[in-house]
Amino acid sequence: MCYSDKVKHLEGGITLAKHPFQLEAVWNGGRNSDGHIEAGNLKSSISIPKEMGGPGIGTNPDEMLLGAAATCYVITLAAMLERADIGVESLTLHSDAVVDVTNNIFTYESITHKPVITLKAESTSLQVEKARRLAHKAEESCMISRALAGNVKLATEETVRVV
Numbered sequence: 604m605c606y607s608d609k610v611k612h613l614e615g616g617i618t619l620a621k622h623p624f625q626l627e628a629v630w631n632g633g634r635n636s637d638g639h640i641e642a643g644n645l646k647s648s649i650s651i652p653k654e655m656g657g658p659g660i661g662t663n664p665d666e667m668l669l670g671a672a673a674t675c676y677v678i679t680l681a682a683m684l685e686r687a688d689i690g691v692e693s694l695t696l697h698s699d700a701v702v703d704v705t706n707n708i709f710t711y712e713s714i715t716h717k718p719v720i721t722l723k724a725e726s727t728s729l730q731v732e733k734a735r736r737l738a739h740k741a742e743e744s745c746m747i748s749r750a751l752a753g754n755v756k757l758a759t760e761e762t763v764r765v766v
Contacts, residue, residue, distance in 0.1 A: 624643070625642060626640055626642035626645075627641050627642070635657055635658055636650070637650040637660040637661065648661025648662070649661045649662055650663060651663060652666075655702075655709070665700065665702055668711060669698055669714060672700075672716075672757075673698040675746060676718075676742060676747070677696045677718065678745075679741040679744050680694065680718060681694055683737045683740065683741050684720070684734060687734075687737060689722065689726070689730050689733060689737075690722060690723035690725065691720065691721070691722060692721040692722060692766050694718065694719070694721070695719045696719075697716075697717045697719075698714060698715065700714045700715075711754070711755050712755065712756060713755060713757070714751070714755055714758070715757075716742065716757075716758070717761070718761050720738065720761065720762070720764070721764045721765075722763065722764065723766065724765060724766050726765050731763050731765060734761075735763050738759055738763070739759050741759075742759045
């Protein structure tokens with residue numbers, strides 16, 4: 604089935620498209636074992652991280668959730684900057700997550716994205732301010748952020764520079 608077969612056009616110019624994703628997992632035992640996942644281009648060993656009493660083999664759900672949130676955010680931000688015709692020299696991102704463990708209950712508490720947006724030398728002060736606004740809007744627009752909303756505190760601490 605090609606992409607156009609999955610798209611539905613509604614009245615008023617609304618277009619709907621559904622994109623299915625699948626993941627296969629194999630787990631080799633109890634809590635302190637390890638496993639493997641495959642989903643499209645993602646292929647990884649998995650286990651509980653050492654910091655949480657596991658074997659620390661491969662990646663883990665905490666890193667994967669942070670990775671999903673961060674990649675969704677940075678791709679969304681890049682697209683928004685492009686659509687706004689803001690000349691970007693470079694875009695980097697550092698993201699932090701906090702997982703709380705109280706009474707052996709694990710809670711993904713927060714994710715903070717810290718993008719560094721370096722604009723081209725000819726950028727105006729209006730473009731700098733728009734880039735700052737888009738850094739926050741990207742957090743609201745990213746589908747992973749929307750899925751986490753109300754469950755995980757999300758924050759953005761942007762830096763915008765001009766070369």
